[in-house]
Amino acid sequence: MTANATRVLVLNSGSSSVKYQLLDMADGARLAVGLVERIGEETSRLAHTPLATGGAKREREQPIADHEAALRAVAGELAADGLGLDSPELAAIGHRVVHGGKKFTEPTVITDEVTAEIERLIPVAPLHNPANITGIRVAQALRPDLPQVAVFDTAFHTTMPEAAARYAIDVETADAHRIRRYGFHGTSHAYVSRETAKLLGKDPSEVNVIVLHLGNGASASAVKGGRCVDTSMGLTPLEGLVMGTRSGDIDPAVISHLARNAGMSIDEIDSLLNKKSGLIGLCGDNDMREIRRRIDAGDERAALAFDIYVHRLKKYIGAYYAVLGKVDAVAFTAGVGENAAPVREAAVAGLEELGLAVDADLNAVRGDEARLISPEYARVAVAVVPTDEELEIATQTYALVSA
Ligand SMILES: Nc1ncnc2c1ncn2[C@@H]1O[C@H](COP(=O)(O)OP(=O)(O)O)[C@@H](O)[C@H]1O
Ligand SMILES: CC(=O)OP(=O)(O)O
Ligand SMILES: [Mg+2]
Secondary structure: OOOOOEEEEEEOOOOEEEEEEEEOOOOEEEEEEEEEEOOOOEEEEEEEEHHHHHOOOOOEEEEOOOOOHHHHHHHHHHHHHOEEEEEOOOEEEEEEEEEOOOOOOEEOOOOOHHHHHHOHHHHHHOOOOHHHHHHHHHHHOOOOOEEEEEEOOOOOHHHHOOHOOOOOOOHHHHHHHHOOOOOOOOOOOOOOHHHHHHHOOOOOHOOEEEEEEEOOOEEEEEEOOOOEEOOOOOOOOOOOOOOOOOOOOOOHHHHHHHHHOOOOHHHHHHHHHOOOOOHHHHHHOOOOOHHHHHHHHOOOOHHHHHHHHHHHHHHHHHHHHHHHHOOOOOEEEHHHHHHHHHHHHHHHHOHHOOOOOOOHHHHOOOOOOOOEEEOOOOOOOOEEEOOHHHHHHHHHHHHHHOO
């Protein structure tokens, strides 16, 4: 790495999208940000903003067949602004990797062995790890000389005690198949819990925080003095909260019931629970904006989907309150958590006895900054804390390669 190589490109490859950011770690400046959505569908959308040049956001709709094509399109956009992957100022490429199993507890420089291990974990992150591997392969092909770093969603949760991480099933079977609760969105839970402490003017070691990461995938975590002690996702990102297209918690017997009585194959049941459940399964929409519009227009199915979503969320707030014993803050983050005031209001409603309340005026404020939405008198702070997985991945990547 040359002395003036201070830039990091972060690739966050999701099941049908790629989010990316180019950052200069010398001053934390964001040089470019962008997103490719609906990969594999008839019309994919690419949005690219070259912040470094002050250029306007460029948006294009075009068919993008797969993640490889998406990443090559991203490389083309960056190159068009003189920010291409061939830049000598690039120090590393940081990759979000969703499942790192038990093995990866820290950001890791990617070798062939590391890629092989990420590949081995595909059965437990079928929507995510394949896209992450494609991102790694394309980036390696474009810059074989550069360190590629994997930052794992699971890493922050490896501090969970066995009582939280183990399922109550036969120990030998569980261990033989590495069945345990790993948890995901860890980069976000780590970043948001730290930012929440900052908002309270405290050190992370002094505060207990419940983080509610509500995006398309959604998870809750209980963070005690900066360390994760419980989280709602498990072996895979299917457990826990109601999500855009995933069921979250169900009685595991539903699976054998469907196999025996509905003639469904394991793959069909897997697809039902991961892709046709959650909000989309309940009301046909997975976007909270659309669901709110339908509720305002008197749609009962949308209203019930919203109620089920919020009911589960409230149960997890109560559960993690009990796990932590004392709670200093509840932080809402990601697309729904940062933007959907009605979700925040409904999730906290009725919890005054626990010291939790939301101030209607503060909750209605929109903005990009971390902010409190609880009234002055409340014992527990309720906050909206925008997440920044890409910045956190860049920070961890740069720390590793510049050490
Ligand atoms: N203004 C808004 N109001 C309500 N919900 C929103 C708003 N903007 C985004 N969302 C919700 O956020 C979701 C996307 O969240 P995001 O964190 O970007 O998800 P992911 O990273 O999993 O793709 C959307 O599906 C939508 O439900
Ligand atoms: C792990 C996970 O659910 O990620 P996402 O929310 O990006 O789908
Ligand atoms: Mg996300």
